[in-house]
Amino acid sequence: MLIFIKLLLAHLVGDFILQPTRWVLHKQSNKIVSKFLYLHVLLHLVLYMLVLWNLSLWKIAATVAVLHFIIDLLKLYANDMFKNKSVPFFIDQALHIIVLYCCAFYADLYAHTLALFENLDWYLITAIVFVTFPASIIMGKILEGMSNQIETDHKSLPNAGKYIGIIERLFVLIFIVIGRWEVIGLLIAAKSVFRFNDLKERNNRKLTEYILIGTLVSFGLAILAGLLYVS
Template sequence: MLDTIAALLLAHALADFVFQSRWMVENKHDMPPLLAHTAIVFALSLAALGGAFWPALLVALLHLQIDFAKARLGGQSLGPFLADQAAHGVAILVTALLFPLAVANGLWPAIHADAGQAMALLAGLILATRMGQFLVGKLMAPYADAIHEEDGLPDGGALIGLLERGLTFIFVLAGQTTGVGLLIAAKSFLRVGTANESRKMAEYVIIGTLASIGWALLVAYGAQWLITRLADG
């Protein structure tokens, strides 16, 4: 069952945080973009499961219902985002419980015995970096109006966040957790001048950094646990 969870997690991460366009996000209350996104979920789930049609269809239909509800009931803040992702997690778990052998009976075991571990690793990396970008962005949105940073590069903060979460994920999976401490120290040192100019900026940087790296650590250890269980099983 765990390999099915890993496959569906990868499909979800790719569908929601890599292949979902801005048009789909901003117009999901309309049926064409919602159906286009659902088709991507189905195609990616079918591929990740190695050709298992029915579980791919089930998770895609559940995804459709969750996104339909969010588009009409939810907002764009952190709370609805977390609720939406939690609902997708439940949908993945339900599908894996109903079809625990979806991956085992598919094409991937014949191609590579460690396919489940590879999918868990890639899913973790995407969730740590790209999902973390949206999560931290929504967390920090209420404080953004109080911060006026004029000299930054366009999208520089977003890129820094992606890099720090990616490096944190890699450090944990490589067993080099000391590197996470060095990463925090390096970022703190580089931002100390800016932070000293404003208490608001200092607090903004601290909250954003801790949230970003904390999320990456959580996902990294979760991925590590899943990979270990798949290797033992």
């Protein structure tokens, strides 16, 4: 596990701290002929060797560096296939982490992966999944009759309310799991403060009631999931 953590640290430093924006732009424009692509991979190789600090592990560092080059190169040519540029970014990072994992545990990859899955807390994973999109859909069904009576605010970001709800439910679930119920009260208070001025300016009772009901339902679903998990 320590080797994986060290490789991950080197990756984070090389990809996010020691990679200037001009390198990224130059790679996107010049792709395989970009000098910064090769400099970037060389930097990663140096970082891998530094964190491992063991010459006998040079094959791991070299393998990860070569695969890093291949993944980055594929990303440069695949970028234009995606309208949402965050998609290739996350795919790229996921592939890098998979490579780090495989190289770190290459000696007993199957046994370690099997043990990892066997030790997963499936109850917690189910609770986490539930408070994301399933809970959003349930809330939509519960509030469907009320939402038709609320005027749409075109100034809002698309799906902003849905993602805010998902994040707040995840926080509530985490606080319940670690036994910090008092923080949930602070979270509700913080959300109320942010909403207060907006609702005051609108002076719309229906909207206020709708948001209040939605907030209570959202927190209620998260608390229910948390209670079922800890019970």
